[in-house]
Amino acid sequence: MSEQTLQRVDMVRVRDLRRTYGSGPAAVHALRGVSFDVPRGELVALKGRSGSGKTTLLNLIGGLDTPDEGEISVDDTEVVGLGESGLLRLRRDRIGFVFQSFGLIPILSAAENVGVPMRLRKVAAAERDERVALLLGLVGLADHAEQRPGELSGGQQQRVAIARALANRPALLIADEPTGQLDAETGLAVMELLRAVVRSEGVTALVATHDANLLGLADRVLELSDGHITEDRSQAA
Template identity: 85%
Template sequence: MTESTGRTGTEGQGGTAVAEEPAGGPMVRVEDLHRSYGSGAGAVHALRGVSFEVPRGELVALKGRSGSGKTTLLNLLGGLDSPDGGRITVDGTDLAGLGENGLLELRRDRIGFIFQSFGLIPILTAAENVGVPMRLRKADPREREERVALLLSLVGLADHAAQRPGELSGGQQQRVAIARALANRPALLIADEPTGQLDAETGLAVMELLRAVVRSEGVTALVATHDPQLLGLADRVLELSDGHIVEHA
């Protein structure tokens, strides 16, 4: 349904119309976001009125010391948590209008997650790990095999497809995790300290790979990191301090 404002509507859980913005707007729009844990004098205010936009096709780094709110913000953007106040729009969709099924579909089809701990399934090969999201989507087996081969080649692991995580280095495991995050052609990549378990040289190589992936796959990436060397590879840097955005570079 097209409204007079130029926005389109989709159906959320329970038949509620979910407003979508026209194509071509920012990939991420955050408006006056608040999130607290606990109550009363002991409440922890993780986010205090955070607002920013992430244009499509950019690699944006999110920096800040431990406890600054980075992980909280990424969890909210990925639909893994809900804010106390404010608005989040991802790829034109207002997350507040989505029910649980809508959020599951968003995470499955439009957002790719990369974590510090890799999160690979030990008994599966590299190729099988990359293919898991497509199996969940019930993709055609031939399409799945072709996509897995392409992605392993993209991350430089075409010769390691049959190896299991325990047979790979930390850097190689993170490359598999990146390939898996790209399996369903997401519009947005969310990476929480993806180089935190890697040495400096390997971490830099992984960050350079993420930058190359943003260009080649046409995705947008928001990467939390505290490494100054890695921050230099981002198109833009946002700094979080005590729940506030304090710097746009």
């Protein structure tokens, strides 16, 4: 393996990313030339007020939206220009998503919710069950496998959502305000869980949050304001 290959350890590479919604006087310039890299295995927190561009940036990196200009690479795959089938594979196989709203299926148990992504990939039942049990144990819900979302607290539901996001062993975990519906203590516990998951599963994570109390758990903090990165700060573990 060449020295150049050994040095290439970025999970995410973003170059001159621009995204505008609307046109004319009503145009909203969500991103205005954003560039940064995220090394593999790093937990990066995106900080900024509502409307600063955090969600737009995550949606572009996750292939949920298309930039007006710029380049995005995730796990050595160029995202911009991928066809819909390529984007579907990227999101299914390489990226896990965690949202503020949990997004669990109400009629399914916690275990069944975690298993959904593997069913879509047609993973064998025995392998799927083993992975579900491992992940529920990882997020501290081994004893709640058969409960449905309505029988779980908000923090427990978000833990199920995190386990589901990890089901297909993603290289990148994208979390958009994952603690937004939780109280401060539960939110801190969920953020600590995300940090532990990054370490134990070897994934890279991008987490958008407006909660200053959670930023100290990140390896690095990127602050966005008016579509620009205004601060890029690394932190001691």
